[in-house]
Amino acid sequence: MRTQPAGAPLLDSFHIYDTTLRDGAQQEGISYSVTEKLAVARLLDSLGVGFIEGGWPGALPRDTEFFRRAAAGELTLRHAALAAFGSTRKAGTRADRDPQVRALLDSEAPVVTLVAKADRRHIERALRTDPAENRAMIADTVRLLVAEGRRVFLDAEHFFDGYQHDPDTALGVLDAAAEAGADVLVLCDTNGGNLPLRLAETVETVRARTGLRLGIHCQDDTGCAVANTVAAVAAGVTHVQCTANGYGERAGNADLFAVIGNLVTKLDLPVLPEGRLGALVGAAEAIAALADIADDPHQPYVGASAFTHKAGLHASGVKADPELYNHIDPLVVGNGMRVLVTEMAGRASLELKGAELGLDLRADPDALTRSIARVKELEAAGWSFEAADASLELLLRAELAVGTPRERPADFRPVWHRVVSEHRADGTVVSEATVGLRVGTERAEATASGEGPVRALEAALRRALAPQLPWLDTWTLSSYQIRVLDEGSRARVLAVSHDGEREWTTVGANASVIEAAVLALADAVAFQATRLARGG
Known part of the structure; x- marks a missing residue:
């Protein structure tokens, strides 16, 4: 694995830290293969983020394999440093004998992000230990990793809730990590319950009390993850953790693309390499495709409807x-x-x-x-x-063209049609459609069958027009949508077509679903004929 040196990412004064492959992968419905994880990492590196968290080696076999393949040369990073995520040593053990800590070293990632409890209630109830041992667990693990040449970030889990409950314990976690050599102390709103004003006040107070380099990691349970992240930056943090498209557990995380868009265009922070901001939309769409998650058209900055x-x-x-x-x-x-x-x-x-x-x-x-x-x-x-x-x-x-002499590239008009559906003895249902068209001054008829009346109509229309429009074999009806309107009195059909290079959508509406489909299909053919005639 070729990557930036552990201590020198391209934009070290401000960190864009992406955790799509770890925290984002915890979203319901997302399950990356190792090959897909490598592809996502390449996309993020091409965008220019500073750090890519690849997963939790030692805890998840797929993540262990990801780091193995990355180290074997399958991942070349130009902009980013690769980070491995994991936990501190367990209570009552030694860091150098903890298999989880050893797995972090074996990953060969130049950066290690450790998660540690910062809420006294979690320390006592979940870890079943006390704050002093929790600090020792952090310090021992950080010290070992730093001694092994790793750059260490600490994710202070549940920090904001913990700080409100017992600020001394929460601050003690940060101090223990910093004194042992951790580079950034990341304040995590793990339950996503904070709002921007209070969160920013806490960041300002912690920064003033500690003087440490702080980061922020926000979940989106109140719908404020992006706003909380930007508020934390305004309050002084210089390390932001995000996921592509806001993927993540429950309501998700701070959206990487919205955060970058806000930091660059609103706060004038050059957090990406020069010239890469224009790659936001392409990166968002490509990562959504790899995650097999539909694009959100209303996503800020990168959604199809954003402007x-x-x-x-x-x-x-x-x-x-x-x-x-x-x-x-x-x-x-x-x-x-x-x-x-x-x-x-x-x-x-x-x-x-x-x-x-x-x-x-x-x-x-x-x-x-x-x-x-x-x-x-x-x-x-x-x-x-x-x-x-x-x-x-x-x-x-x-x-x-009203009142203007013109040549029509596809001078045809549907005149009549008939569709019959047959439920056969074997349980299959086959539709047969017959269409009658006026093509120029002549008439044309054709009959064809298909799976459902719309597909049958498509096939019949294609057969009737094939002698006049030889390019029809490149036209494909990729999908269609039927919507019933006005309490069932009318229907609308949207037809999506493509020719291997371009996609276009047509519409028809009528009291009859069949008639609406004919209108949409006729427009689909007429549009392509017009486009081809114009050399488009």
Whole structure:
């Protein structure tokens, strides 16, 4: 394993310490393989974090294997130092004879993060020892690790609750670790129950009393983990522990990407190597894919909706000056701005959306007026263009072309259709669809079967149009969603299509689910035909 020297990460004046692979992996539903852990570590290093906590060697076989493979050369780190997490020696034993401490040394990680109880109640009830022995356990373990050339951070578990209950015991934990050679004393809000004002007051008091280098680790049980972390930085900590996308046990941890975004853009702290802030969105999405957790579109800074505007008032402001409704330039963190078009849309919303789609509606005010009226009419009838940019683009192009001679790349129109579903004796259900189309001045019909009526309609539409549109074999209906509206009186179908390079979404709405599906599928084909005809 090649890594930065233990004492010299690139940004040692301020630590971004990531614990996605240990604390983040405790989230329900996350289970990284060793290969996936190595991939996450590479992504975090590419982003430029200072420390990557790889797991708990000796306690978890998968984590032990991760450190073995890292040490064997499978993990090359350019920016980060690798940290192993573990506990102090047990009560009544020697640190050099404790197998857990030995596993930390065997990991070959240049940094070791020790967890130690800082709440007297936990010391007495969970560890079944006293504060003096707890301090000895900390000091002995830190001293041994430092003597073996390791850089040591101490996670003072339950510090804030412990400090409120018995400040002398909590401070004694910090003193014991510092005197033995620990580099950073991390104050942990382990139960996540603190709020920013009180937490910051505690940090300020502890910093003034001890003069030690402090860190912060916040759980998100009150929804304040990011705010608590930023408040602690303002109060003087220079080491923050976070997880990618806020992963973690219960409500999770402080979100790495929100914390970095706030520290850089709001506090002007250069906590990443130059030029890496724009990689936030890509890192967030890649790590979510490895964790097999769906992206949160509303995640601050990196979510797909983080800089998305829906209300007409917002769109008017953005049109005048994007800074009026964006707290930063989205491009700074690798994101982008979007404008959604719904029944709330005004002229500004549609102008901006048209520009996003490559259409200049300002040049044709009448087309803009017609488009607004048509969107409101269709939205009232059950359509939703918010998530169906492809259908919206077709609508706008049609209004812009009113009264203008034009060539249509896919001049077809569904005329009639029929769908029959058969429940067979073996228990299988097969749907068969027949569609009739007007293609130019001619008619076309085709019948096909599929698993369910929508898939059958897709297959029949494809067969009917194949002679005119030979590229249809590259079109795939990847998914569709049916939503029943208005107490069952109408239905909306969203169809997601792709061609191996690009994805697009179309919509249809009708009292009949089948008709709604036909409308969405027809738009899917028409959009791709239009795009290909324009060389897109």
